[in-house]
Amino acid sequence: MTEVTVVDIIGYIVIFVGVVFDLLGAIGLVRFPDVYNRLQSATKSVTLGTFGIMIGILIVAGFTPLGIKALICGVFLLLTAPVSAHALSRGSLRFGAKMWKGTVIDSYGKDKLGGPQIESEEGEAKESKEKDDEVA
Amino acid sequence: MRRVVLFVLSYGLWLLLTLPGGDWPVYVVGAVLALLVAIFFGAEFTHRPLSFLNPRRWFWGIIYIPVFFWHMLVANLDVAFRVLHPACPVKPGIVKVKTVLKTDVAKAFLANSITLTPGTMTVDVDEDVLYVHWIDVLDDGEDVEANTKAIVAKFEKYLRRIFE
Numbered sequence: 001m002t003e004v005t006v007v008d009i010i011g012y013i014v015i016f017v018g019v020v021f022d023l024l025g026a027i028g029l030v031r032f033p034d035v036y037n038r039l040q041s042a043t044k045s046v047t048l049g050t051f052g053i054m055i056g057i058l059i060v061a062g063f064t065p066l067g068i069k070a071l072i073c074g075v076f077l078l079l080t081a082p083v084s085a086h087a088l089s090r091g092s093l094r095f096g097a098k099m100w101k102g103t104v105i106d107s108y109g110k111d112k113l114g115g116p117q118i119e120s121e122e123g124e125a126k127e128s129k130e131k132d133d134e135v136a
Numbered sequence: 137m138r139r140v141v142l143f144v145l146s147y148g149l150w151l152l153l154t155l156p157g158g159d160w161p162v163y164v165v166g167a168v169l170a171l172l173v174a175i176f177f178g179a180e181f182t183h184r185p186l187s188f189l190n191p192r193r194w195f196w197g198i199i200y201i202p203v204f205f206w207h208m209l210v211a212n213l214d215v216a217f218r219v220l221h222p223a224c225p226v227k228p229g230i231v232k233v234k235t236v237l238k239t240d241v242a243k244a245f246l247a248n249s250i251t252l253t254p255g256t257m258t259v260d261v262d263e264d265v266l267y268v269h270w271i272d273v274l275d276d277g278e279d280v281e282a283n284t285k286a287i288v289a290k291f292e293k294y295l296r297r298i299f300e
Contacts, residue, residue, distance in 0.1 A: 031219055086251060
């Protein structure tokens with residue numbers, strides 16, 4: 001690592017972009033109104049961000065043992081992160097976490113849970129079982 | 137046959153993970169673990185293991201990767217815009233979409249792809265209907281055809297060639 005090559009610089013740029021996406025995902029986690037929107041932000045940005053970091057490591061390290069491990073980590077992340085997001089969102093809906101009051105439609109609640117799971121206008125859910133998804 | 141394919145895959149993965157190799161215990165432990173995985177989880181594995189060898193599937197799989205990453209990048213820029221916009225412009229909702237894919241693996245990949253791309257997240261799968269949480273619902277979200285066209289169509293044509 002004594003001299004920095006062009007490949008290294010590209011790798012560091014990719015890592016930087018990944019970190020920026022991670023940061024945006026974290027900001028979205030704070031700013032978005034309910035569990036489901038937050039999951040959107042957390043899954044997408046953080047998956048691409050972390051995958052970017054892994055690819056950046058691969059570019060810097062090349063196809064050495066370290067680089068290949070980073071690549072495998074990235075691929076596993078791509079395969080598993082959406083699954084956990086799916087499980088969390090489905091679990092929240094079934095548990096009764098209401099969706100934000102600005103939500104347009106809830107086909108799932110209508111079909112499976114006997115009515116849309118959307119907060120009433122006052123901003124408080126009728127059968128509020130958890131307070132995690134309150135609108136600020 | 138399934139177990140043999142699964143064994144080869146898991147052992148290959150082990151070899152990649154322990155790449156510099158090393159002494160003989162590394163290889164023996166890997167072989168034993170891969171064998172255990174193959175014995176216990178072989179029954180859960182794909183029912184058509186030979187389709188791994190089909191070059192046409194691999195070809196479309198490789199085509200799919202850049203397509204998928206392009207959509208994923210666009211998705212992230214879109215979400216980033218919404219995060220940074222002062223008003224946080226979201227119009228969320230859960231909509232129904234229909235898929236023509238039949239096999240479980242294809243549906244799983246479709247659901248994963250949807251979750252990782254523009255403002256959409258799969259909540260549940262029920263036969264050929266997917267329930268998708270969408271951060272920016274089209275109109276009032278009641279039109280299943282339009283939803284399907286907007287969310288699913290761009291992946292379906294590739295996934296059908298890869299997995300079916």
